[in-house]
Amino acid sequence: MKSINFIQDEIINEFSLLDGDMEMTVFYVMELGQKLPEMKEALKTEDNIVKGCQSKVWMTARMEDDKIFFEADSNTAITKGLVSLLVRIFNGQSPEHILTTDLYFMHKIGMERFIGTQRSNGFASMTKQMKLYALAFKTQKEITS
Amino acid sequence: MNAVAINRLDIEKIRTQFPVLNQQANGKPLIYLDNAATNQKPKRVIDALTKYYERDNANIHRGIHTLAERATKAYEQTRHAMQQFISAKHVEEIIFTRGVTESINLVASSYGRAFLNEGDEVIISVLEHHSNIVPWQMICEEKKATLKVIPVTDIGEIDLDAFHKLLSVKTKIVAVNHASNSLGTINPIKEIIDVAHTVGAVVLIDGAQASAHLPIDVQELDCDFYCISSHKMYGPTGTGILYGKKALLEKMPPYMGGGEMIKDVTFTKTTYNDLPYKFEAGTPNIADVVALNEAIQFINELGKENIAAHENELLSYTVKKLSAIAHVKLIGTADKKVSVQSFMIDGIHHFDIGQMLDTRGIAVRTGHHCTQPLMDRFGIEGTVRASFSVYNTKEEIDQLAEGVERIIKFMKQ
Ligand SMILES: Cc1ncc(COP(=O)(O)O)c(C=O)c1O
Numbered sequence: 360m361k362s363i364n365f366i367q368d369e370i371i372n373e374f375s376l377l378d379g380d381m382e383m384t385v386f387y388v389m390e391l392g393q394k395l396p397e398m399k400e401a402l403k404t405e406d407n408i409v410k411g412c413q414s415k416v417w418m419t420a421r422m423e424d425d426k427i428f429f430e431a432d433s434n435t436a437i438t439k440g441l442v443s444l445l446v447r448i449f450n451g452q453s454p455e456h457i458l459t460t461d462l463y464f465m466h467k468i469g470m471e472r473f474i475g476t477q478r479s480n481g482f483a484s485m486t487k488q489m490k491l492y493a494l495a496f497k498t499q500k501e502i503t504s
Numbered sequence: 505m506n507a508v509a510i511n512r513l514d515i516e517k518i519r520t521q522f523p524v525l526n527q528q529a530n531g532k533p534l535i536y537l538d539n540a541a542t543n544q545k546p547k548r549v550i551d552a553l554t555k556y557y558e559r560d561n562a563n564i565h566r567g568i569h570t571l572a573e574r575a576t577k578a579y580e581q582t583r584h585a586m587q588q589f590i591s592a593k594h595v596e597e598i599i600f601t602r603g604v605t606e607s608i609n610l611v612a613s614s615y616g617r618a619f620l621n622e623g624d625e626v627i628i629s630v631l632e633h634h635s636n637i638v639p640w641q642m643i644c645e646e647k648k649a650t651l652k653v654i655p656v657t658d659i660g661e662i663d664l665d666a667f668h669k670l671l672s673v674k675t676k677i678v679a680v681n682h683a684s685n686s687l688g689t690i691n692p693i694k695e696i697i698d699v700a701h702t703v704g705a706v707v708l709i710d711g712a713q714a715s716a717h718l719p720i721d722v723q724e725l726d727c728d729f730y731c732i733s734s735h736k737m738y739g740p741t742g743t744g745i746l747y748g749k750k751a752l753l754e755k756m757p758p759y760m761g762g763g764e765m766i767k768d769v770t771f772t773k774t775t776y777n778d779l780p781y782k783f784e785a786g787t788p789n790i791a792d793v794v795a796l797n798e799a800i801q802f803i804n805e806l807g808k809e810n811i812a813a814h815e816n817e818l819l820s821y822t823v824k825k826l827s828a829i830a831h832v833k834l835i836g837t838a839d840k841k842v843s844v845q846s847f848m849i850d851g852i853h854h855f856d857i858g859q860m861l862d863t864r865g866i867a868v869r870t871g872h873h874c875t876q877p878l879m880d881r882f883g884i885e886g887t888v889r890a891s892f893s894v895y896n897t898k899e900e901i902d903q904l905a906e907g908v909e910r911i912i913k914f915m916k917q
Pocket residue numbers: 540541602603604605606633635636681683684685710712713733874
């Protein structure tokens with residue numbers, strides 16, 4: 360299993376190849392979104408909507424062998440690409456790791472510049488939602504063990 | 505209206521008067537197509553603001569010193585310019601507000617509170633901006649009056665037959681826009697006003713999208729109220745006007761209390777100032793009002809009919825270019841329109857389109873444009889909207905079309 364920071368560095372590398380070209384960067388983000396495994400329609404419920412995003416974002420998580428796995432989708436292509444980056448980073452990690460590791464890749468790839476403030480706030484909400492899932496699973500584990 | 509000779513404007517020369525246009529966005533030359541939200545300011549407007557603060561700043565009306573005199577004069581000159589701009593009969597019929605939103609709220613609160621009664625009806629249309637919906641909902645709720653809504657047709661025109669049917673002796677106020685910000689539809693306001701008057705209703709026209717594009721003659725229209733925002737007609741943000749017929753304004757109670765709007769104040773009784781000051785409580789937005797005069801002169805010097813001719817050309821060109829692209833659907837195709845075109849692309853969310861166009865330096869608006877009921881009418885969440893001002897060019901529309909084509913090519917591959 361690659362560590363969270365290893366994956367962040369991978370992403371930084373990939374984006375650096377785009378050379379700051381805004382249009383290519385956005386196209387690339389959308390391409391990543393297209394590769395995100397499909398979320399079951401039944402999971403796209405009101406309850407699973409991440410609050411604080413301008414686009415609609417649905418997210419769920421499950422725990423398997425002490426690792427968390429996320430499923431997510433969005434009604435807009437760019438946001439789907441953004442959430443796919445988070446899924447890639449956090450999938451298969453332990454709750455403890457997710458809670459204690461800071462994300463820095465978005466600053467390094469200049470994300471705020473190409474998605475604007477509103478979507479950046481939405482991105483922060485998605486990250487927060489994933490950490491909340493991690494906290495919930497960690498607490499659950501501590502109670503039951 | 506008399507036929508006016510149309511002069512071709514020198515657009516390149518006009519562009520040099522707009523400093524903001526001379527920049528790059530995301531490494532590309534800025535293409536500003538969000539003019540229905542707010543349009544850009546010519547240098548003379550910006551200079552007027554600076555000059556006011558550098559030379560003339562003083563509180564108006566109450567001072568007797570030189571600066572107060574100059575500031576008062578400049579402020580009142582804009583009132584006269586605005587009177588002429590909309591052909592009002594009396595200068596005191598022009599009230600400075602923060603813009604259309606405040607103007608509508610003023611009428612809803614003051615006129616509505618004084619003259620609406622239980623069981624009365626207010627009529628608006630599906631085409632309205634939230635600022636011409638919510639103030640009426642609020643006052644109707646307070647007064648137990650009913651809000652009625654004129655439907656629109658599939659191409660985005662007001663259904664006049666339906667309007668005739670909604671009208672009755674219960675109708676006290678009709679409030680519609682001169683032109684729609686989401687679809688660009690120019691509404692048949694003369695007919696709406698005349699018909700509404702037959703049942704004794706007063707008519708408010710939201711002129712936010714008309715002031716920079718269409719001729720306005722409030723006496724010929726015979727409307728009771730007309731609202732304008734400065735920032736949509738090359739002027740500064742934060743100011744605008746309410747025009748009201750003198751007789752109506754006189755019988756309306758004040759909207760806000762404070763300085764400026766009084767004649768005499770004692771703790772037992774206050775007498776109110778005359779028009780227009782009765783409705784201008786507190787220190788107004790002097791600098792922006794003063795600079796608004798330059799925006800009026802800018803439009804007058806170019807000639808509104810010349811501006812409209814150029815913008816209509818841009819609109820036809822946009823319709824031609826966009827409708828030639830597969831998967832693009834135009835929303836709002838009324839016969840008579842100001843230079844606004846909403847569109848959608850099958851299967852691609854408007855946020856994505858807006859964001860992708862931004863990477864090419866193209867500024868458009870995406871979303872519901874503060875007209876959610878209108879979006880509901882068309883069964884959509886929002887659109888992409890391109891809207892034009894006098895400084896836009898066909899080359900910019902070529903860029904827009906090229907951007908749209910690239911997005912479709914990428915997404916549909
Ligand atoms: C048709 C219409 N009405 C009202 C408004 C509100 O104007 P303001 O925000 O300047 O008060 C707008 C602005 O978008 C508009 O387009």
